[in-house]
Amino acid sequence: MVHLEFSGTDFDADRIEFIELARSAGLEVVGVIGGKRERPDAGTYAGSGKVDEIAMAAKAAGAELVIFNHDLSPSQERNLEKRFECRVINRAGLILDIFARRARSHEGKLQVELARLNHMATRLVRGWTHLERQKGGIGLRGGMGETQLEIDRRLLRGRMDTLKKQLETVKSRRAQNRHGRAKSDIPTVSLVGYTNAGKSTLFNALTGDATFASNQLFATLDTTIRKVELKSGETVVLADTVGFIRDLPHDLIAAFRATLEESREADLLLHIVDAGDPERGARIEQVEAVLKEIDADEVPRLQVFNKIDLREGETARVETDAEGLPLRVFVSARSGEGLDALRNAIAMRLYPDLADETLVLPPMAARLRAQLYTLHAVKSETVDEEGNCHLVVRLPSSRLDRLCREAGIAPPIRTPTPAVH
Incomplete structure (x- = not known):
C-alpha cells in the first residue's frame, strides 16, 4: 500500500482510513510505504526513486497487488505495473471493489457494475498492449490489437447503455414511491x-x-x-x-x-x-x-x-x-x-407547529373526518345535538388548514395548546 504525503493533507488520518479500506476489501496488508512529495510525477506518480523502493518491497513481501491511496491515470497505472510486475490499482479502484463485494440488491449490483465499467473504460488498453499492431496503408485496417480494442469498447458502451436504461427504470420507480408517500403526507x-x-x-x-x-x-x-x-x-x-x-x-x-x-x-x-x-x-x-x-x-x-x-x-x-x-x-x-x-x-x-386543536365538523364533512382518522390525528371525539362532530386533533397547523380548505371547511379559530413532543 502506497500513501504519499502532499502539502495540505492530513497524513495520519488518511493513512489509517486507507488501511481500513483495504481490510474491508478482504485484503491482507503486507506493507505500507509512505513518503513526501511536492507534486505527483507525470509518469509514475511516485517518482523513480520511490518506485524502486516500492518494487523492492513488493517483491520481498510477495505482494500480488499494489494500491495507491491517490488518483492514478491509466498511463501511470500501466507504467507502474510494468515496473512492479503485478497489478496496480488506485483508491477509486479499491472502493469500487468493496462496493462490488457488498452489493446485495439487484439495484445495488446494477449501480456498482455501471461504476466499474465507467472506471474501466479508460483502462481497456492495459489488457491488449501485448497484441500486434500493424502499420496503416492500402488494404490494411489496423492490427489485431486495435480491432480487439474497438470490439471491447463497443461491447462496453452497449452494456453501459443497458445498465443506464435499467437504472432509469429504478429511478422512475423510486420517484413513484416518493410521490405516493407525498400524497399520503x-x-x-x-x-x-x-x-x-x-x-x-x-x-x-x-x-x-x-x-x-x-x-x-x-x-x-x-x-x-x-x-x-x-x-x-x-x-x-x-x-x-x-x-x-x-x-x-x-x-x-x-x-x-x-x-x-x-x-x-x-x-x-x-x-x-x-x-x-x-x-x-x-x-x-x-x-x-x-x-x-x-x-x-x-x-x-x-x-x-x-x-x-x-x-x-x-x-x-x-x-x-x-x-x-x-x-x-x-x-x-x-x-x-x-x-x-x-x-x-x-x-x-x-412539525414545529404541532398542536392539539378542537375542530367542529358538520355532518356533511364525513370525508374530512375519515381523512383525519386515517392520519391517526384524532385524539378524542364527541357529537352534539345537531350532529356536529367535535374533534380534538393533533396535526401541524399548516397541514390541518390545508385539509380544511380542500374540504371547504373553515379552519379552527385557534387558542392552541402545544402538544407534548
Missing part, C-alpha cells in the same frame, strides 16, 4: 453520514429492524426504507443510505444517484456523526461536500452524534438554536441512550 427522514458512523445500527434501533450492521467501512450499500412512529404519534419514513467517504469516486456518485436522491428529496436529513472520531470535524465537512454534489445541501439537517457510550463523560443531550429547535442530539444507538430525545427532536424539526 408521510414525511421522509434520510440518514446520511460518513461510513462507519453507526447509521445502520441507529436505523435498527429506531425501527426495530435487523438490517445488517458491522464495524467496518461500507458495511451496507442498499437503501432500506421503514416506517417509524414518533413519540408525538406522527408516522415518518426512515431511509438508511450508503455511507460517504473522503474522495468518493465520481463514477460511484453518478451510478448511485438514484439511491442518493432519497437524501435529496427527503424532508429532513439526520447527519450521523461518530462522536468518538478525533477527525469528526473533517468528516462532517466531507459529508457536506458530497451532499452539495448531489444537490442535497439545502435539505434541513439535524446532526446526531452517535457512539457516546464510547466517550468517557459524554451524556445524552439535545442542543437547540435560539428559537428552541434542535440542532444536535447526542445518542448511543447501541445502548439506546438518548433515542427518545432523538425521536422528539425529529418531531420538533418536522
